[in-house]
Amino acid sequence: MRAIEPIKDIAPPASLGPVPxxxxxxxxxxxxxxxxxxxxxxxxxxxxxxxxxxxxxxxxxxxxxxxxxxxxxxxxxxxxxxxxxxxxxxxxxxxxxxxxxxxxxxxxxxxxxxQTVKMNRQQLYHASLAAGHPDAVATDRAAREAGVVIVRSAKTAIQLKPGDTMACGTISQCVAKCGHERTVIYLRAVRASEGTHCSALLAQIIVATANVLDNRKEWRRDARLYTAFEAINLLDALEKAKAEAARRKVVRTTDLLEATLVTHLDAFFKRTVAA
CATH class of the missing domain: 3.90.1530.10 (Conserved hypothetical protein from pyrococcus furiosus pfu- 392566-001, ParB domain)
Structure with missing residues (x-):
């Protein structure tokens, strides 16, 4: 709990008006x-x-x-x-x-x-979690198990530390569509791709990862999955997909990112099998 802390050095108005x-x-x-x-x-x-x-x-x-x-x-x-x-x-x-x-x-x-301070999506999520809303509780459970922290306020991608995410809505949708176990796998896969400076847990990356692995059961069950994700820079792949989508104008960023991920994983698993 926090006490109300007045801000100092504010001059009061000449009149406060009639008491309501x-x-x-x-x-x-x-x-x-x-x-x-x-x-x-x-x-x-x-x-x-x-x-x-x-x-x-x-x-x-x-x-x-x-x-x-x-x-x-x-x-x-x-x-x-x-x-x-x-x-x-x-x-x-x-x-x-x-x-x-x-x-x-x-x-x-x-x-x-x-003058009302509008609540952002993260604040609404944490309020729902504190109230025990089932969707928020399920989202929190999956995130925690995957080592993911849903931040409380909006941040730029650069400000998000590895493991941090603002994508509470995306994770909630993933839990509803794919279930707890698969959502944890997808989040852990994205986490494996992160470097030491920034988070890769952006909505488009999570969606692309979930779409690819949801369609390839053999990949998501492979013991080498996280090693495969360690070998790809998803943030770099996302930026390239955005640039290509802007250039072509008829294809979505997520579709291009999914294609990049499929190409990488297919080559990785074939290469490691051959080795």
Missing amino acids: ELRWLPIASLVVDDAYQRLIGGRGRFLIQKIAREFSWLKFAPVVVSPIAGGVYAIVDGQHRATGAASIGIGEVPCLIIQADAQQQAKAFSAING
């Missing part, structure tokens, strides 16, 4: 000002359905509202949450009541929605 009030309000008393609020489109409707289906007070943040004429409250933030709650028959929701005119409401809406 927390109160439960009937959803029937909440209205939406279309002048600054977003219309509920396809994505918004999907979000509302998800909120309703998975509703829990543990995940419900107070709706920010402001009193207006007629004894009702304009929603500043939370129309999707309020609509989701109403959709499953909930009559009242907790609200944070602020005192603001129409212009101030619009400014508050922009500030609340614009």
